[in-house]
Amino acid sequence: MDVFQTNKEDDRPIPLTIKNYENKTRKTDPFYVEMKNEIKHFAICPACKNPVLVVNLYVDKTLDENKNKMPIHAKHCKYGIKGLAEYSQAAYDNCSFANPSKFGGTSKHNNKGKRNEIVSLIKEYPVILYNEIRSITGIDFNESTFSYMIKNFIKSEGYYYKYINKYNLPYSFLNMQKGIRLFNSQLYYSNIKNELIKSINNSKYFCYKNYKIVPKSKDGFYEIELYLANHNVDKEYESETIDVVIVEKLDGKVYEIFNRTIKINLEKYINTIDKQRRINSLTDEIRIEDEYFENFV
Ligand SMILES: [Zn+2]
Structure with missing residues (x-):
């Protein structure tokens, strides 16, 4: 680790x-x-x-x-x-660093404390999760896509999945989604942005045009989707990786156009939450009441 x-x-x-x-x-x-x-x-x-x-x-x-x-x-x-x-x-x-559960497993825990912790992170800091999943994938998911992912997480009881914890949440949250549609999506600032543009432009059916992922041709029912796969735990280093994969589809045929192994960062998300909590507390004492403002006169 x-x-x-x-x-x-x-x-x-x-x-x-x-x-x-x-x-x-x-x-x-x-x-x-x-x-x-x-x-x-x-x-x-x-x-x-x-x-x-x-x-x-x-x-x-x-x-x-x-x-x-x-x-x-x-x-x-x-x-x-x-x-x-x-x-x-x-x-x-039980340590999520020493013995991380394999992503994708369906085994569940029944610890209500852990459930509440995960759900309150999502509920209270949705912007941090939103920013992290965009930065990991390089895709600027729109609000309705993010809304769908949250609903899917709650409906599937993601908060009970053994492999999901507060350190890996952005990655495990993405991992439990089915293929996420990228049709008409914009790209988000990330260090894989240039690689993404190149792969999309080299694909059979899609290109990145006017800052959007769009089909090269108007005829046909094309799809382009992203998912996370191949979670890997390195026991020697106690580190984890996962693949970001993009596929395009036509008439039931699936072609992989992008596949990149990334290291799972287990500190960034939770430390960003912690910083947000600290920053939020800076304004705790401010009150929207006349008496409050009169104290400064
Ligand atoms: Zn440990």
């Missing part, structure tokens, strides 16, 4: 970088620990509170079997670290 935490009471994931790690730990016990004449680096998993070992914090020469440099990452420890955290197998087994 590429997030960590140093405070057991805090479940916000901090992006794992040398700067963030040094800043949060102040290079002290119990995070920097000498073991067998070597300094090891530890932190806490924001979700399960078990200790995690930070791998390759300062070393970038470790090579995998393909001789690639292995990046900095954190990995759950199966033992407790004195002064930091005890090890809990039960918490590890």
Whole structure:
């Protein structure tokens, strides 16, 4: 995983970088620990509170079997670290970072607390979810499409799906949708925008014209749809990827025109929510009442 935490009471994931790690730990016990004449680096998993070992914090020469440099990452420890955290197998087994459920499964949980947490994130911060799903796919879904996705999520009881959690919500929310129609859609700012335009223009039936995805020819009943597929968990790095796929259809035939594997970012969404909460609280004390304004006179 590429997030960590140093405070057991805090479940916000901090992006794992040398700067963030040094800043949060102040290079002290119990995070920097000498073991067998070597300094090891530890932190806490924001979700399960078990200790995690930070791998390759300062070393970038470790090579995998393909001789690639292995990046900095954190990995759950199966033992407790004195002064930091005890090890809990039960918490590890349920951890959404250590043991993420495979996307697409239909198994459900019956934890009402988890259900309420997911539903209130969607209900109270719809704009953040809307922005995230547009940024992940590069598609500027219109309001009625987003409205349909929310209804589908509620109708299918997405909030009870085991694989859906507050860290991966924009991705898991998209994943549980059927093919999402892109006919007449605009593109959204993203780092795959140029690649999308190229793929759409190279397709059989569609092109990106006047800032819209439209058919090249007026005759025929063409469709173009997007979906997420092939969720993959890398046990070694404790990281996850998923494919963004676009297909075009005519007369029951389906052609893939775009397929890109992206890394699932498990901190951006929930940290954006947290920031929004903080910003909202800045205006909590303002009242729309005459007495309130009179205090400033
Ligand atoms: Zn964990």
